[in-house]
Amino acid sequence: MAEQPAVRRLNLGWFIRPGSETADGAPRVEPALAYLVRHDGELLLFDTGIGTADPETDAHYRPYRRPLPEALAAAGAEPSDVSVVVNCHLHFDHIGGNPLFAGTPILVQAAEMALVRGGEHTPGHLVDFAGAAYEELPGEAEIRPGLWVIPTPGHTAGHQSLVVRRPDGTVILAGQTHASASDFAAARLAGTAAASGARPPLPESDAWPRRLLEFDPRRVLFAHDASVWEPAG
Template identity: 35%
Template sequence: MAVERVYLLPAGHCLVDQSVLNETLVRGKLVNLPIWSYLIETTEGPMLIDTGMPEAYAVDTLGDEPKDGDIVPWMTHDDAIVQVLARAGYAPDDLLCVISSHWHFDHAGGNSKFPNTPIYVQRAEYDAAMVSDDYPAECRVAGLDYRLIEGDYQLAPGVDLIFTPGHSAGHQSILLHTRLSGPILLTVDAAYTRENFEDGVPFAGVDPLQIAASIAHLKEVVQAVRPRVFFGHDVEQGNTWPVYPKPL
């Protein structure tokens, strides 16, 4: 197997208080963040990273931006993962697997749409989510084909899962070696933004010490591999990097 290319799949938005991205900022200003899934096309078939927000959060038409709440989903039914995937020409059963970075509502809300697909998740994330109501029910659905892994793991040639806990108990980032574009590191939520990653700006998570250690681990990967780096919810990157149908 070889990785041909990877695509950014837009999957709606989430309005969050600016203090979620930067804990040194005063609460009270909402920031509109992009939500992503990532499509990996390999020589043996497609893989998907993350399944976006639950379709139950969707509305038919977006109105004015909500003003209340620290974290507010903002999506239409077209932003639900089955529709997102269909725009790229695939149905859930076409996938070789789903890679689940972590089980927060904006990353695992569509997991139930993949009942026949292996879902690779860190055991630490699975164990934490299955006993905690802090994770939405849509993100911890029992009985799916979960493949539990522990630590750094090579899923396939060119697809390396990197254990990066801290934002959540069992978060993982993904390093891809693509034939078309070379190496690409998806931090996902191990670093929301470039400032979190490069400048140590603190952001939301369950364990600040683990966050710092995970970023240090990713910086070692960057030093060794020299990939392009895409951050999980960086507004500037979201406005400038190509999205489907253009590959990264």
């Protein structure tokens, strides 16, 4: 019988988002979370932590970085055990450990790589390292039986999420689709309200949240929020 996939959160540090980037104008400390997925004898890694950018960026976000090898070791793994890396997008706080995976396939959306090639999207040394083996996806892809990469544009044009089918319920690694699980819940309810015929004004909705919900998720996990979305009832 095939091994049931399991998802383990990796704490890779935190950063301080300044008030100029928050809804209430107050600074907020946010975690940098990655996820280790065990599936049919393979280890897949979703995001790799906060990378080094430049002094200005460090001064702006004041990050604390937990080394990825340390976090993997706590989960009983090391970088050489990882078969595939999936980045939700290519900002510096999600790809810091990518250079540890020379020769390992790193899955990104073609739309995201186009942003990188356009310049000023992310520090080049975190993407263009020796042995980098990026595989560009043109959209949805079932990368393994029961594992789906789904485009979820918004935070960036090439943002993507990972769907992990499990016998005890589907898990979605949503990256930075939303700042928090509460924001995701609000978007979910907005869709429900619209489908129920609620009168406008209503929040604008995108197609991709509906696509994610077609997988009937039991849990949705995020890159910068340790809270977990679960369906009500």
